[in-house]
Each structure stands twice: as structure tokens, then as C-alpha cells.
Amino acid sequence: MDRKLTPKGEAARRRIIEGAAAEIRESGVHVTTLDAVRARTGTSKSQLFHYFPKGKEELLLAVARYEADRVLADQQPQLGDLTSWPAWQAWRDRVVSRYREQGQRCPLNVLVTQLGRNTPGAQAVVTELMWQWQAELTSGIRHMQGVGEVDAAVDADRVAAALLAGIQGGVLIMLSTGRLTHLEAALDVAIDNLRSSTGRPLH
């Protein structure tokens, strides 16, 4: 990983990763060829193998890391500040509008369903992403419990897990059907249920 790279080399390496990521987002990982990446980034075959000696697999792993970082970053600062109902709503709107914009070019889904299946390394990246994402949601729910807006008896971690699943599924269904309704439903129903939990009779 930490080979000696001059600034120029660093820039080239970065250019390759970003170009590959873009190419993969547009075309899918199994359609993307090294030659397409090479052409898009204005590099040569030997550069690809110079910066990623283990070849395509190593490049894909780097792309996975790159995309994973973006997924959560794209939801900030809202995701890290789920401290009131308007804040929850703002985050919800942010998520929905982001997925509306990007349509079929979905870094998250590419990462989870295409990159994440190939190697244990990429799988670990996905797992880590899910872990962090859920931690943010759990933290938001706990905060709402702290200020009495959510029933203290709610299992924050379980609800966060369910919400995360709903988001993942909503995105997946959007990519299959072209409709955002399921993503919106998952978010709205989850938030509604949290909001109306206070004073709800426990079973």
C-alpha cells in the first residue's frame, strides 16, 4: 500500500481510481474493461499495472474503498445530526433527493452488489460501511430517546437495523423498477413509527 509515490504518481493513481469508479457506475463492473479505464483516464496499460500490481482485482478494491467513503460522506452533515424531528426529515429528504438525482448510477449499489461480491477484502469494506451507517442511525435514535421524543423501551439498535435494511431494499427496488416509492415508504414509515412510539402501549 505505502509504496513510494511522487506527487505526480499520486495524482495518476487517484485519476485511475476515480475514472474506474465513474466507468463502473455507468456501465457496471463486469462490463468495465481495463482498456476502457485506460482510455477514459488517458493512461497506458503499464500504468494500471504499475499502480495496481495485482491487476484488476486490486484496482476494484481501491474503487470499493473510494465509493464506500463517498456513500456516508454524501449524507453528511445531516446523518450525523439526527437530533430533532426536523433534522430527521432533512436527512430523509437528503437521501431521497440524492437517489432521485443519481438514478441508475448508484455507487452504493455497485459497491454492495457488484464489487462486494468478488473478494473478501471488498466484502469487508461493505460490512464496515453497513456497520458505520447503522451506528449513526442508532445514535440518532438514542438521542431522541434522551430528549424524550422516542419511547425509552424501544430497542434502538434493532430499529436502526430495520431502517437500514429498508433503505438498502428501497434503493434496490428503485434500481429494478425505476420508482422511488419503496425507498420513501421505508423511510417515512420508520420515522412515523418512531414519532408515534411515545405513549404507545407496549405489547
Place this chain on the structure above:
Amino acid sequence: MDRKLTPKGEAARRRIIEGAAAEIRESGVHVTTLDAVRARTGTSKSQLFHYFPKGKEELLLAVARYEADRVLADQQPQLGDLTSWPAWQAWRDRVVSRYREQGQRCPLNVLVTQLGRNTPGAQAVVTELMWQWQAELTSGIRHMQGVGEVDAAVDADRVAAALLAGIQGGVLIMLSTGRLTHLEAALDVAIDNLRSSTGRPLH
């Protein structure tokens, strides 16, 4: 589609589809080669193109239809009989145990994330599957509203959409992380919220 096929031909065609489906479930669609299907099903190259003249794409579409049929069939009869809380629980357990058994070899996910992306035809198969699945869930919720077990003010279709998204995401996360917790959480939280909806103060 309805070419003249003798019983023998029908059987061969069927054998090819099932073999291809099994191969794809085990190895993934982009790894599965026609030669692997050929070897597994004890057929020859010319047979593959005899029964699927348009080649691999046509075969994959047939596999998509085959797998889509199985996904819902595997949840029956429970999915079609969501008429009491124990019945809901039975369906929930059925789903969980099925996905626990099959582990990484998941027809649903192969269909949605690998087959469904290639052609408009396969995409339509996936959309249709989601549509039917959600209709079954909606129908179950409406029935519970009819017998007074779920608040009549609940938007059955929206809650069903959210639940479906949760299932899809739960399965997806299971395939990424190896854990069933998110699928279970999505199912349990959704059912819990339905159960405790009666008498809940509406926002």
C-alpha cells in the same frame, strides 16, 4: 416462444434452464459460462442454441422467469394466508429459515442484482415479482384491518412497500455481511408496529 417441441425436446429445454439456474446460483451469472451449463446438463453446444436461438441472453431471461416463479412459491402457503398474528409469525419464520438455509445461494438476489440488470425483459420480470409480492403483503394487512387487529387509518399499501423494502434490504445485507440480523429486525419491527397500531394516537 411456442416453437414445436417434442416431449423429448421439452425435457431437454427444461433440463438446460434448471441446470443453468443452479449453476448461476452457485457461481454467479457473470462467472457462469455456456460451457459450464453444457457440461452440467449433459448437453452439447448446438442444443443450447437450438433451444435458445438468441443465445445466452435468451437463456438468462428464461432462467429469470424460472427463478422468479420460485421466489413466491417458496413462501406459500404462508404468504397467501396472512389472516392472524400466528399466521404472520409463521410466514416470518418461513422467510427467515429459508434464507438461513440457502445462505449465499440466493435465487432472489441473483435475479434482482444480476439477471435483472441485463435486459429490459429481465427487468420486467423483477418488477412483476415485486408487484405481486407487495400485493400479497397489502392483502394481508387489509385483512388484519378488516378484523380490527390493525388500525384502519394505516396506509396498507405504504406499509407493505416499506416491509418489502426491508426484506429486500435484509437479504442484501445478509449476503454482504453473512448475518441474518437485519432481515429479522426488518420483519419483526414491521410486524411489531402493525400489532401495536391499534389504539395508537395518530399524529
Place this chain on the structure above:
DNA sequence: GATAGAATGGACCCGCTAGTCCAGAACGGG
């Protein structure tokens, strides 16, 4: 400004895979 190591260009190779083709076997209706 010399020199070692990094960065780049691009031709080449090899294996793999979808798809073609033709010859021949099996089948079914008359």
C-alpha cells in the same frame, strides 16, 4: 549534471468464451 528510481507508452501474448456450422442420429406421422 549525473544517476537511480519512478513514470509512461505501447506492442505483444495467451486463454477463454459466445457463437457458427455441418454431419449424423433419433423421432414421428403417413
Place this chain on the structure above:
DNA sequence: CCCGTTCTGGACTAGCGGGTCCATTCTATC
């Protein structure tokens, strides 16, 4: 039993894509 159709076997092709290799140019440091 005959003949057209369906079914099967397997060799062959064409092109693509990952990976190798070596020659050349650039860059940093002393």
C-alpha cells in the same frame, strides 16, 4: 417403412480482455 423434421455431437472461428515485457522519458536528490 419412408421421409421430413427435430434433436444431438463436436470441431471450429473470431474477438476480446487481462496480463507481460521492454524501451523510453521524466523527476528528485546530491
